[in-house]
Amino acid sequence: MKKDKLHIHWYPGHIAKAERALKEKLNLVDVVIEVLDARLPMSSSYNDIKKLLGDKPRLLLLNKSDLVEKEELKSWVKLIEEQTGCPVLAVDTKSFKCMPQIEKIVQKLSEPRIQAMMAKGLLRRPARVVVVGLPNVGKSSIINKLTRSTKTKVGAKAGVTRQQQWVRINPNIDLLDTPGIIPMKQEDQMKAKKLAFVNSVSENAYSTEIVAKELLDIVSTNEKYAQAFKDFYKVDELTIDKIALKRNWIKKGKIQLEAGVQSSFEPDTERCAHYIMKDFRDGKIGKFILDNIEDYKI
Secondary structure, three states, X not given: OOOOOOOOOOOHHHHHHHHHHHHHHHOOOOEEEEEEEOOOOOOOOOOOHHHXXXXXXXXXXXXXXXXXXXHHHHHHHHHHHHHHOOOEEEOOOOOOOOHHHHHHHHHHHHHHHHHHHHHOOOOOOOEEEEEEEOOOOOHHHHHHHHOOOOOOEOOOOOOOOOOOOEEEEEOOEEEEOOOEEOOOOOOOHHHHHHHHXXXXXXXHHOOHHHHXXXXXXXXXXXXXXXXXXXXXXXXXXXXXXXXXXXXXXXXEEEEEEOOEEXXXXXXXXXXXXXXXXXXXXXXXXXOOOOOOHHHOOO
């Protein structure tokens, strides 16, 4: 396998377009629900989120919490709450038992703005909310869960483009039914790699073999995580070649000998890399948080 290093390329034109689309949505709402990937509590966040949102109140959801260890995640929830000043909930869309908590927090966060409007003589209206986050953190799944019991469309609001539709979650909350995609504008290649691991970066931007190798390299720095990978694949060394051979993922090749051409077999690293990434993303290997909490403590 080639020893190339993973490097994720961003596209400024796409970023500018995504920023414009997101700002249009943000202008319509009172509260922002930001979705993060629990496997990357910090790497799936947006560095300039405060600049992007302005003074809009925010609820943070650490989604896919079923793919990480609960006790470890509790430490992250506490740290993020302390550093952002925002309420944080760990959620997963399989059980999604947090609906009442989300509704309560959203109503509390929106109340100051609602009261300010009423002080100007306007009638009380439901809080308006949008779900935002980086690609593939589970924004659409969150929206689907929030709207599962009430599918009532309440149409366009005054000053809102016709394409923006709202769903009434309860008498006090209207949810924008399309997510806001936060553009991945960052130069930190370590964060970029981690986002590739959880499929938040298009696979067109990198080689699966290279990203699988980088995942194994990062996992190898954590003894507990490394052992989980070794146990799952039943290998004593974390390399794509070793895993491919153990799983009997091989491809036929040819080698030139003095006596003539002879068939041989070599590891099918491309196939192996695909399965490593799928096994990791599906949570089959174990429960992992790839950010190091010690790196973010002040």
